[in-house]
Amino acid sequence: MSEKIKIFEVGARDGLQNEKKTLDQPTRIELIKKLTDAGLRRIEIGAFVSPKWIPQMEGSLEVTKEVIKMQAEGALPKDAQFSCLVPNVRGMEDALKSGIHEVAIFGACSETFSKKNINCSVAESFIRFRQVMEMAKYHKIRVRGYLSTAFGCPYEGRVAESRVTRLVRAMIKMGVYEVSVGDTIGVATPKQVESMIKKIKRVAPLSKVAMHFHDTRGTSLANVYASLRMGIKTFDSSVGGLGGCPYAKGASGNLATEDLVYLIKGMGYGSPASIEKMIAIKKWMEEKLGRELPSKVGKAGPWLVEDNG
Numbered sequence: 506m507s508e509k510i511k512i513f514e515v516g517a518r519d520g521l522q523n524e525k526k527t528l529d530q531p532t533r534i535e536l537i538k539k540l541t542d543a544g545l546r547r548i549e550i551g552a553f554v555s556p557k558w559i560p561q562m563e564g565s566l567e568v569t570k571e572v573i574k575m576q577a578e579g580a581l582p583k584d585a586q587f588s589c590l591v592p593n594v595r596g597m598e599d600a601l602k603s604g605i606h607e608v609a610i611f612g613a614c615s616e617t618f619s620k621k622n623i624n625c626s627v628a629e630s631f632i633r634f635r636q637v638m639e640m641a642k643y644h645k646i647r648v649r650g651y652l653s654t655a656f657g658c659p660y661e662g663r664v665a666e667s668r669v670t671r672l673v674r675a676m677i678k679m680g681v682y683e684v685s686v687g688d689t690i691g692v693a694t695p696k697q698v699e700s701m702i703k704k705i706k707r708v709a710p711l712s713k714v715a716m717h718f719h720d721t722r723g724t725s726l727a728n729v730y731a732s733l734r735m736g737i738k739t740f741d742s743s744v745g746g747l748g749g750c751p752y753a754k755g756a757s758g759n760l761a762t763e764d765l766v767y768l769i770k771g772m773g774y775g776s777p778a779s780i781e782k783m784i785a786i787k788k789w790m791e792e793k794l795g796r797e798l799p800s801k802v803g804k805a806g807p808w809l810v811e812d813n814g
Contacts, residue, residue: 520747553596615658691721695731745787745798761800
């Protein structure tokens with residue numbers, strides 16, 4: 506297969522914001538540079554949120570400004586696409602100051618999770634999103650959408666597929682170019698994933714859908730495989746499996762990028778990402794964080810998978 510699978514690297518935002526240790530701005534910038542050197546081209550680099558709630562993302566404005574400056578000066582690849590999370594109008598105002606060309610909005614599929622995570626109901630969150638979308642449209646900034654707890658909520662249990670599909674359709678109708686459907690607490694299984702994607706396909710083109718799996722129960726790669734069979738071609742992942750899952754005790758959190766790349770290359774799909782370089786970043790991050798990261802390929806290394814595009 507010559508077809509390439511798109512990887513949306515979330516380690517520098519979603520990964521770091523769930524780590525106990527907060528990294529300084531130069532280290533975060535160096536991580537972003539290393540990720541581009543490894544061949545990744547869609548990278549989430551920060552979040553314009555209150556440091557009171559997410560201290561790990563403090564300084565995202567400065568980090569983003571420096572990254573955009575480095576790209577303009579040729580120190581980062583011209584074709585790299587960087588994104589930042591914005592929760593509301595205040596966050597969008599910071600995004601405009603940073604010079605970023607893409608932002609992301611973050612919603613939930615369950616009411617309880619929405620209220621605990623972003624302090625508002627699902628309906629209220631969409632009102633906020635519309636305000637952000639209006640600002641983004643005016644300034645010609647692309648917007649990506651996240652929908653968390655699509656397969657299960659730590660407070661409410663299973664989430665109805667009809668609810669997820671309704672929210673996917675609402676986000677796309679609002680104008681996001683892509684919706685990332687998240688298994689936030691890592692409870693999904695391939696059968697559930699296939700069923701969900703069948704339903705989503707009825708309301709949205711799969712070219713506008715990404716999947717975001719956590720490896721909490723060891724099913725993330727199986728779920729990627731099921732998604733590929735259903736026609737999904739974009740996946741979120743985090744180098745080394747950076748980031749835990751704060752709603753599931755002892756959870757390993759995000760799908761590791763090098764594990765994802767190993768799978769898709771082994772299946773014959775193209776990918777510009779280098780497994781060897783991703784492993785090197787994983788080891789570097791372990792030194793910075795003072796803990797071992799959970800990626801399987803990061804520990805065992807690649808085997809009989811050509812490390813090329």
